[in-house]
Amino acid sequence: MNLVNLESVSHAYGPKPLLSDVSLGVEAGERIGVVGRNGGGKTTLMSVIAGTVRPDSGRVTHNRSLRVGFLSQHDPLSPDDSVREIVLGELAEHEWAGDQQVREILSNLIGDLDLDAKVGDLSGGERRRTALAQLLIDDHDLIMLDEPTNHLDIEAIAWLAGHLSGRKSALVVVTHDRWFLDAVSTRTWEVVDGRVERYEGGYAAYVLAKAERARIAQAAEERRQNLMRKEIAWLRRGPPARTSKPKFRIEAAQALIANEPPARESVELVRFATARLGKTVYDLENVTLHAGGPDSGPLVLDRLTWQFGPGDRIGLIGVNGSGKSSVLRLLADTVTPDVGRVVRGKTVRLAHLSQELAELDPARRVLETVEEVRKYLQVGKKEWSASQLLERLGFKGEAQWKVVGDLSGGERRRLQLLRLLMDDPNVLLLDEPTNDLDIETLNELEDLLDGWPGTLILVSHDRYFLERVTDRCVALLGDGKLSLLPGGVDEYLERRAEGTAVTARVGTPTTASTTTGATAPATSGGRSASDVSGTSSGSAAVATDQAKAGLSAKEERELRKELNRLERQLDKLTDQEARLHAAMAEAASDYAKLGSLDAELREVAAQKDTIEAEWLEVADRLGD
Template sequence: MTQLGIKDFDRPMGQLSGGERKRVALAAALLEGNGLLILDEPTNHLDNEGIGWLEKLLKESRNTLLMVTHDRYFLDRVVNQIWELDQGNLYVYEGNYVEYLEAKTARLASAQASEEKRQNLLRNELQWIRRGAKARSTKQKARIERFETLKSAAPEAAAGSIEIKAAGQRLGRKTLVFDELGMRFEGEWLFRDFSYDCVAGQRIGIIGPNGSGKSTFLRLIAGEIQPEQGKIESGSTVKIGFFRQQASELDGSLRVIDHVKEVAEYIVLPDGEHLTALKLCEMFLFSGQAAYTTAAKLSGGEKRRLQLLQVLMGAPNVLLLDEPTNDLDTMTLTVLESYLQDFPGLVLAVSHDRYFLDKIATEIFSLEDGVVKCHKGNYSDYQAFLENTRIEGEGAADLKKAAPEGPRETAVGRLSSERKKSKLSFKEQQEYDSMEATLAGLETTLEQIGKELEEAASDYLKLQALTQKQADVNQAINAKLERWAELEAMVSEFSRPF
């Protein structure tokens, strides 16, 4: 239970938040172990450490797992079969999320080819019908029947796509400035002494363990609560849109279109074009009669999508997103990610969704032990930094452990004590002479990887491979630099008189 963030075992269930109650229910389900495990969005309300632990547990479990989730990394690492409900049909795909995407792409391409063939046949039959053929013979009747069959064999309407054009007033040079910001909860500092200047175009992912103050951080920016230390300054052009984790209830008697019109009848795009409320509904998959459905009839995910549309309809230039991926389907997430990547303003997003953070984040704010730590790059870059830090720490500990008592013996010291060699060996000399060129080649490789990382922003598998390759090259460079220093020490030692 502690791995799921449940630490106070004596608290009554009635005093727990919705997220805490969900984690307790998840712990109970995991402990049952009855051969079939059914999980509904299990990663919601878990921090990244908890998600990693759950991934490992489920991969090693012998239970049959039936799970609903939008967490794409989780799908990719845990499942071996995916069922997709689409337009009233159930499609089964073998493999993980990547293999599902490949198979679905192939299925859609095949369906498109079949539809093109059907349309060609339909045109031919239509021409024959229009020529006034008399349906007297069996053969002619058969052709008319085939025409009707072709006409009725139209495929299911393809799932709509979401395309949102960013709208909002220009964001000036000054956006948000954090000046010695600090906040406490029940006497304990969540974070303190945090200073940072945000700029337009940044997309900041905010992470940290449950209870570390991530949502509180967004509420401070929104002005809903006041800091206990320092201040937040906002530019005069800042217009905030806040997509909350716990959104307010929608009026069930109002239609989708009415909820959107409550925010605005239309928005003005940078090119001067007006997008009406109805058009925006269609962009968010509320097309046709769906736009006139009352909120009471919407599913939880549809309500969440409508609330996101309301926020974006306000045309903000600073977006605060608190767990935006919870309860949104993967199609909505994909388009939201594309929208955020092109968003010219400032984005601050609290999220446990690693795939989402990899696609949108340019910086990571990590709330750790009462401190806000800033890291350049996306979530994978942050993980690579942690891994490199861990490896360096272990290496330093190993060196300290292996060192004999007394003064540490350097490479020069070892050579001084041995005094057996008078010059580099042939192989060492070759290595020494080629070291500069070797390092230059590694630096060029590292630069190329950096460019490839920028180009592969939407391909998370390639991002993972490139991030690992980047870490390997950095490790190789460090090893070469250490070896070069050792060879330099040897050359210097050999040149000294005995």
């Protein structure tokens, strides 16, 4: 019999959905452990099931006359009440003293604590034990506990696990104590990305089943990636204009890349950036700049004219000492050019992250330090609170209440970067922003910058981050110019190896109106990109004609029939493979069945590899 039913329940705090279209039920006598990342929605799920929080959408149904006992993380005990009044209520002493279960609860949770003590005089641990004792003494059909093991010692935790296992009540518990989960749970729910994934067994069984699901998913993803590489390589072999490619192979490639995350909506972001910034961001007019001041230090810019437009995302590349930071300081108006002028747009709202971080108040809390700048930030189409953005950049849960003076160097850098973003700039100058950041935080920062509209100029030695966040690169090659690099970092490395300047220069008197959106310059070999592409296409076309020239009409017809037969077999094997993956996901906790399904999947994969090799051989002979 179901005690509680959730039907298509969704709930969010701010823009972050904690539960998304969740449907599940709690049965009588069931004991469920709830796991998930901090801030992932575990407490929200508990509150929705208990009925203390009404979801944004969906329906929560309680069985008639259901008695729910809910221990939240923040107990609502009145400080003026005594422990006796809260735990025992109006029970006479002979009533509770003659009840073995009540005596056991008092002995293990209250212990030597004075029953007449006021709650306001208790420590946090004593308050927690008092609230837990109050809940356990009453009879409930469903007991819900949010972090019940906090402030309990080993013996009390062991007793609590045995006590809960012996009760007939249904149980839903959130805890980070893995031993406790294993001791009390018969099922495990994982709250992740708004979903609730369900597993049979306690924590150990959950870990094994999740690892098996991850292995299956990884195998499927590796298979998909391998196929995608084959498909893309095949599709690029011939001229793009050819239409003789079999429809099956083109559709297969499109299906393989269908789940890839979309690129930045560059057009929309530029349009938004233009609306916020206007047409002028920075215009450099005949600028000369030395790194050490007027006519001192290395020459960085020599009579340069350049425009930075709204929505430009530019990576600035150069060796150490080439003047990259000097260019950023020039744009930030902290240094002035030796000659020429820098025209700054009237609507520019600048944020400059230098390598020397601004001093933060060491006595303030992390969240307070961000909220003093701004409490909410609009990124693309979403609004984020300061707390949510801190969570994205690695300050999860209690970390938001750390004192700034206790932060590491990497944490301080993350905090300073977020403060800059919270000021809602429309121009970002970032000088080595990835210093001291871990991979997970870098992923979050990249994702955050993807939806940020405005002009971005980045200096970084992190090539992956540079290519991931920017749309084009320019280089300081020691000739006083900013050189556009259509080939990105690869082209810069080639130019450095050759010891020559890039032919695409944007600083001569004849290019005063050149912008970063100008026509791409010639490639390193002196030919334009279209020349190179055309040559490659022409070679492929000649090779194709030569391949087909040796076939008679009859041979070509037979090969076409064979190609169609192989394609039909590939279709069937692909469907069979998908069905096996689905069956393995459903049987994640049945290891015997998983072994059988895995063996069958390997056999199908081997057949598919063989047929694909045959298909490629036939296609090569046809020249398709």
